[in-house]
Amino acid sequence: MNTIRLGVVLGALVLPGIAAPLNAQTVDELRARVARTEMELEVARAAEQRADRALLSTIPLDTMGIGPLSLVVQNDEAGVTSQAAERAWQLLQEHLGDDTDLLEGLEVRVRWSERPAVEIISDAWSRGVDLGETPVENLTNHLMDAVFYLIGETHAGSVAERWFGGSFPRPTASEPRWLRAYTEMATAPYRSTRECLLGDQDECRRALGLIPSANPAADWYTDAGRRALVQRRRRPSERLYPRRAAQHDQCLEGNDAACSAALSDWNVGPPLGPMTRETLVQHAFRTGGPAAYSRLRTTTGTIEERLAAAAGVSGDVLIRSWQDTTLDAAGQPTAANVPIVLTALSWIGVFTLLALRSTRWR
Amino acid sequence: MFKVILETQWKWVRLPLLVATVAAFAIPVLSVQDAGRVGTRGLDPYLLLIDMTGWGVAYPLLAAGIGLLLAMTAWGPDHRQGHSYALSLPIPRWRFAMLRLGAGSVLLAMPIIGITAGSFAATAAAAIPVGLTAYPAALAIRFTLAAGLAYSVFFAISAGSTRTAGYILAGMSALIVAHTVFGLLPGVDLMGAILERLYDWPGPLAIFGGRWMLIDV
Numbered sequence: 033m034n035t036i037r038l039g040v041v042l043g044a045l046v047l048p049g050i051a052a053p054l055n056a057q058t059v060d061e062l063r064a065r066v067a068r069t070e071m072e073l074e075v076a077r078a079a080e081q082r083a084d085r086a087l088l089s090t091i092p093l094d095t096m097g098i099g100p101l102s103l104v105v106q107n108d109e110a111g112v113t114s115q116a117a118e119r120a121w122q123l124l125q126e127h128l129g130d131d132t133d134l135l136e137g138l139e140v141r142v143r144w145s146e147r148p149a150v151e152i153i154s155d156a157w158s159r160g161v162d163l164g165e166t167p168v169e170n171l172t173n174h175l176m177d178a179v180f181y182l183i184g185e186t187h188a189g190s191v192a193e194r195w196f197g198g199s200f201p202r203p204t205a206s207e208p209r210w211l212r213a214y215t216e217m218a219t220a221p222y223r224s225t226r227e228c229l230l231g232d233q234d235e236c237r238r239a240l241g242l243i244p245s246a247n248p249a250a251d252w253y254t255d256a257g258r259r260a261l262v263q264r265r266r267r268p269s270e271r272l273y274p275r276r277a278a279q280h281d282q283c284l285e286g287n288d289a290a291c292s293a294a295l296s297d298w299n300v301g302p303p304l305g306p307m308t309r310e311t312l313v314q315h316a317f318r319t320g321g322p323a324a325y326s327r328l329r330t331t332t333g334t335i336e337e338r339l340a341a342a343a344g345v346s347g348d349v350l351i352r353s354w355q356d357t358t359l360d361a362a363g364q365p366t367a368a369n370v371p372i373v374l375t376a377l378s379w380i381g382v383f384t385l386l387a388l389r390s391t392r393w394r
Numbered sequence: 395m396f397k398v399i400l401e402t403q404w405k406w407v408r409l410p411l412l413v414a415t416v417a418a419f420a421i422p423v424l425s426v427q428d429a430g431r432v433g434t435r436g437l438d439p440y441l442l443l444i445d446m447t448g449w450g451v452a453y454p455l456l457a458a459g460i461g462l463l464l465a466m467t468a469w470g471p472d473h474r475q476g477h478s479y480a481l482s483l484p485i486p487r488w489r490f491a492m493l494r495l496g497a498g499s500v501l502l503a504m505p506i507i508g509i510t511a512g513s514f515a516a517t518a519a520a521a522i523p524v525g526l527t528a529y530p531a532a533l534a535i536r537f538t539l540a541a542g543l544a545y546s547v548f549f550a551i552s553a554g555s556t557r558t559a560g561y562i563l564a565g566m567s568a569l570i571v572a573h574t575v576f577g578l579l580p581g582v583d584l585m586g587a588i589l590e591r592l593y594d595w596p597g598p599l600a601i602f603g604g605r606w607m608l609i610d611v
Contacts, residue, residue: 219440376601383546
């Protein structure tokens with residue numbers, strides 16, 4: 033019992049000392065800490081690069097060129113990489129036209145980890161990628177990502193980057209995902225996407241975020257759309273953000289002013305997401321043919337003007353043809369197409385013949 | 395003779411077949427029960443598509459189950475009686491097999507009519523959001539082909555001798571063992587490659603693959 037009492041007394045003496053208020057950091061101290069942390073980060077990055085270089089020096093390497101771009105690759109995996117490099121170079125020539133000199137001096141390293149994954153590294157880019165079932169196509173796309181990222185570092189426009197969801201649009205080796213685009217248009221809870229589906233070109237512009245706007249929540253969305261946007265976000269904590277929580281609730285009850293207020297702090301994007309917007313970019317590249325990417329890069333103006341320049345047609349024609357292609361892609365996904373029907377009938381015939389050839393003698 | 399065989403096969407299979415027919419009618423009807431669901435953002439096509447995807451699994455399973463049921467019941471009693479009935483008939487074996495096959499095909503029409511009626515009734519009753527389309531006829535055609543294919547496959551297996559069925563079972567067992575053994579080696583996926591050949595066009599089971607959606611984009 034005495035020990036407990038002694039403990040309580042000592043605790044009562046010591047705890048106030050521990051719980052005494054700390055001196056707050058001054059702004060200068062805080063800046064100094066941030067600067068120290070940044071410096072430590074730089075040192076860590078340098079160490080990582082040294083480690084990468086050391087690791088690469090232990091692996092037998094091969095260097096191949098994609099035009100003026102150098103590709104360093106483990107030579108035991110050079111087969112897939114060279115096929116991907118060949119395809120990437122073809123696409124780069126196709127879309128960059130005379131601007132392939134942008135690639136001068138760029139170096140990308142492809143490091144194979146446990147198959148079928150690779151890591152693509154350059155001084156400003158590092159990404160581990162899973163190559164899946166179509167390694168050549170996926171590696172081509174990731175090489176294109178790396179190359180266009182490196183080009184985009186110095187040449188991309190920030191408006192386009194934001195519109196595209198953080199990275200500058202680039203051509204890919206894959207088919208545009210038209211069915212996915214159609215599904216998003218058909219299922220997104222916004223009026224502009226539905227009207228776009230029904231053929232209204234201006235609503236397509238709104239849905240794709242092609243109409244420049246300082247207040248996207250007001251210009252690209254209706255009141256129901258704003259409510260749907262708020263509904264998709266998590267309700268802010270009542271305790272930490274009582275005003276925002278109240279706005280959230282009022283918005284869902286149908287108060288549009290509350291919805292606008294709730295959205296005012298958010299970076300509201302276009303109704304159609306980046307994957308669907310990507311189909312428009314890929315469509316523009318395909319329509320535009322040679323040097324489409326260069327035209328996109330060098331043209332100034334709105335996103336629509338730049339995409340139209342890349343496609344080499346007017347904005348109206350580009351959007352109309354994108355709309356038509358998207359609608360065509362819907363097709364009849366449930367319906368079995370003619371080859372599948374004929375195949376099924378053929379197999380039914382084969383198995384029927386097999387059954388008729390059975391013997392009565394067991 | 396066909397009438398007699400049809401009547402006997404009907405007697406053997408009528409109860410489970412009626413259950414299957416009711417199920418075939420009910421699945422599309424049940425799948426659209428929430429189609430008119432109205433949220434704060436109006437009719438919700440996305441949720442409807444998710445519902446349809448969930449129900450889509452039931453159609454190929456039912457088609458395969460009905461095919462198996464009709465094929466097994468067509469030959470089961472013959473197997474049990476040592477094929478004495480077939481041997482006593484003054485017709486060639488192929489013709490007898492044809493009669494059995496034809497009788498089963500007629501009975502197969504019941505669940506097909508069930509799913510066709512159910513699909514059309516369901517799409518007539520459901521509020522389908524803009525942008526989505528109902529595919530009752532396509533679904534019924536697909537179900538017909540899938541059930542017909544399953545029936546012919548299982549009919550061919552059942553029509554053979556016990557030895558044939560044994561070979562097929564042994565083959566499948568060997569495949570599973572090989573998959574287990576070779577599956578330990580890195581990069582070897584035996585079963586995946588075989589299933590791909592079976593389910594991807596022009597494989598025999600291609601009709602079972604893909605999207606089975608009554609309402610889709």
